[in-house]
Amino acid sequence: MAEKRKKVLGSLQPDVEDILEWNNLPDNAFEPASAQEKESFIQDRKSVSYWKDAWRRLRRNRVAMVAMVIVILIGLFAFVGPLLVPYGYDEQIRGANNLHPWHYSLEDQARIDAYMEEHNNTANLTPDEAVEQAKAEAAAKGEELSRIEEAKIRANAKASQGSGEGEVTEAAAIEALGIKAKPFGYSDDELQRMENGESVFPHVFGCDTHGRDIMVRTMIGARVSMIVGICCAIIVLIIGAIYGSISGYFGGKVDAVMQRIVEVIYTIPEVLIILLLGTTLKPVFEQFQNSGNGPLQQLVTTLGPNLISIFIAFGLLYWVTMSRIIRGQILQLKQQEYVTAARALGAKGGRIIKRHLLPNCVGQIVTTTFLQIPSAIFTESFLSFLGMGVSAPMTSLGSMCSDALSGLTSYPYRLFIPAAILSVMILCLNLFGDGLRDALDPRLKK
Structure with missing residues (x-):
């Protein structure tokens, strides 16, 4: 009975030629692989340490x-x-007290101070004092004020005293003169050294109260x-x-x-x-x-x-x-x-x-x-x-x-x-x- 069963199953099994024909395989598909083919097929995975593996995962984290x-x-x-x-x-650097990162040159700063001093002094004068000061300035130039100009000066002085807004701030003076700041500050001493040809490192973030x-x-x-x-x-x-x-x-x-x-x-x-x-x-x-x-x-x-x-x-x-x-x-x-x-x-x-x-x-x-x-x-x-x-x-x-x-x-x-x-x-x-x-x-x- 067992032999008869083997014969029946054997007749149902396809031979190698049928398998090659059905799958379009080459004739040497079932031949043993050579040693070179085995080496190229089996690739040993390189061992990775714990720290190398952690570094690999860390590199994938872009935020980190x-x-x-x-x-x-x-x-x-x-x-x-x-x-x-x-x-x-x-x-403490001499002349660098309260220096801004974006500063004004010494010439511009002198113009700003002069503008503030002139307008603040004028604003603090009485109308008569303002007229007398204007006459003195005109006389120094060889000129003479008219009655209309005197009236304007009296009116401006009286308006400044009445409004209480005669004090001119530094920001207002800068805006009126149209002066622009420059990057990186230098102290007075450093500017003098630069004029003599020395190289001076700028104060990129400015200076504090103590310079x-x-x-x-x-x-x-x-x-x-x-x-x-x-x-x-x-x-x-x-x-x-x-x-x-x-x-x-x-x-x-x-x-x-x-x-x-x-x-x-x-x-x-x-x-x-x-x-x-x-x-x-x-x-x-x-x-x-x-x-x-x-x-x-x-x-x-x-x-x-x-x-x-x-x-x-x-x-x-x-x-x-x-x-x-x-x-x-x-x-x-x-x-x-x-x-x-x-x-x-x-x-x-x-x-x-x-x-x-x-x-x-x-x-x-x-x-x-x-x-x-x-x-x-x-x-x-x-x-x-x-x-x-x-x-x-x-x-x-x-x-x-x-x-x-x-x-x-x-x-x-x-x-x-x-x-x-x-x-x-x-x-x-x-x-x-x-x-x-x-x-x-x-x-x-x-």
Whole structure:
């Protein structure tokens, strides 16, 4: 029966020639492939590391890449810019007080001042005084005023006194004379040097009340903000990673006690602690500065008690979010087989945390640390705006915004320039941090 069935099925199966004819295949379609054909057909995929794969995903995020480029440009502006500009952040330039980014030449400024002085003096005269002054000016020229001209002068002087609008402003004088501003300002001393053939660097952002170049101060302010943000993020990383990894690895009562401490720290107002630390430590640091002239005293003098208080507050309070994130990752990873194998081989807890657990949390660590930088920059700028940041003459973007409020109506660019740089810096750091989080998360792999 079985043999009969094989014969029937065999008669139904087409032979190789029929298959080649039906599918229009060549005669050698079913011949074994050669070694060269096998090599060209089987292509080994190049292995890609975790960081290369993350970089590939990050490059696809255009918003994050644009934000990264802007952050790099701001970094060059802050760290390389002061080396190219010959002015110091605390250098007072003679004749450059309240210099606008778009200024008027000395000749034009003299015309404006003369016009204002002439019309304001005329407006403050009585009709009789105005006529006497006009007669004296006409007599000096060898002329004589007619009665009609005297009447006009009396009428104009009386109208100016009655209206109360005799005071001519600088804007009105500029409009009346038709004078246009020119880009980039120079002080009186610098213009004299330029007339002698010397090369002088312009004040692109103008100068403040004390004659200090605003662009250099903005560069130094951006540098201070970025250094404070990076240093605070590193402090948060070290303390948070150590605390969170110990809490998550040991678990049990150790984890319960450590997390209750974290919850207590969460309830403490950070800004209030910074203000209290700055007020309490200020006399201590002043006494320490006066005790000697070593490098440590110079560092304390440069930073100031308020900035040191910010670093202390970040070390005391701001690491709790980092520790919670690391703890959650450690609780998941410590149940993996490689951790069990490490324990079986006799590895201690510290070695397992350092060699096995923390390296596998590197994505979350890098992302959280980077997102901590804009938070620290904002905190420092906010405190500097309140007068609790860097000490004068050192500057930051927040302190520059605070100083600019007094002349907001007259010199609004002094507020807009540092505020714009601070806003763009924080925005781009947040956007790049979000893109970095997406790139380092394996679950979002595309």
